[in-house]
Amino acid sequence: MSTDEAEREFVEFVQRNLTSLYAAAFRVCGNRHLAEDLLQESLAKMWKGWLNKRNQEGAPLKGWAYRIIGNAAIDSHRKNKSRLTGKNQNPVSEVPWDDEKGGQIPGSSETSEEAIFRDTARELWAAVATLDQVQQTLIHLLYVEQLSLNAACRVAGLKWTTANRYHVDALARLREIIGDEE
Structure with a gap:
């Protein structure tokens, strides 16, 4: 498989599954900005292993993608946790992005x-x-x-x-x- 062909297949896979991959990233971190960063990092890792994974017959690519997202979230959490200097400090990733407005997205009205x-x-x-x-x-x-x-x-x-x-x-x-x- 040529690099151009692999790149085309990777782009098609990402375009076809972007919404569900983003949803998986959001699910594990609960923050839209962190989910975007996590997805970007995960896609970079997926691309590095794409040729090897595509050459495996019947490889479940979507399950592999979810596993990479989950592992990247764990790595990110460990990295943030190690940056803490005191017992009672929380990393930014543990603070929900919309809690400042009482759980409501700024500019929205919620019934x-x-x-x-x-x-x-x-x-x-x-x-x-x-x-x-x-x-x-x-x-x-x-x-x-x-x-x-x-x-x-x-x-x-x-x-x-x-x-x-x-x-x-x-x-x-x-x-x-x-x-x-x-």
Whole structure:
């Protein structure tokens, strides 16, 4: 495969999956500016390994991309954590970008239903962040991208039984954290 052909395929992959990759980056860091930086760093890492990954038959590229985003988020968190000088200081990445305006984006007007939805979504994604990386990826694929379990298995590179076990365990853990209101 030539470099030009690989570059074209990489650009097509990124264009086709940019929204879901950004959503995954936002999900792991909870901040739009940090998500953009994280995605940019992850795309650079993906490009470095693109030729090797593309040459592997049946390689689940989207699952590989999610794994790179998750690993980059962990690296970024470790880097920020090591910069702390005192016990009670928080890195900038842990301060939500919109909390200065009481959880509301500046310049927007929010109804009470939107505020409830926003708070519920924040609580839900905070709970999802406590899951392990595979469970987080499956939750994202199944509920954000609305893939079937079979399709999510292919993307994540898992067998159906393994993915189903992770999914069931993730839902049970989320019910413990958030509470089951059924």
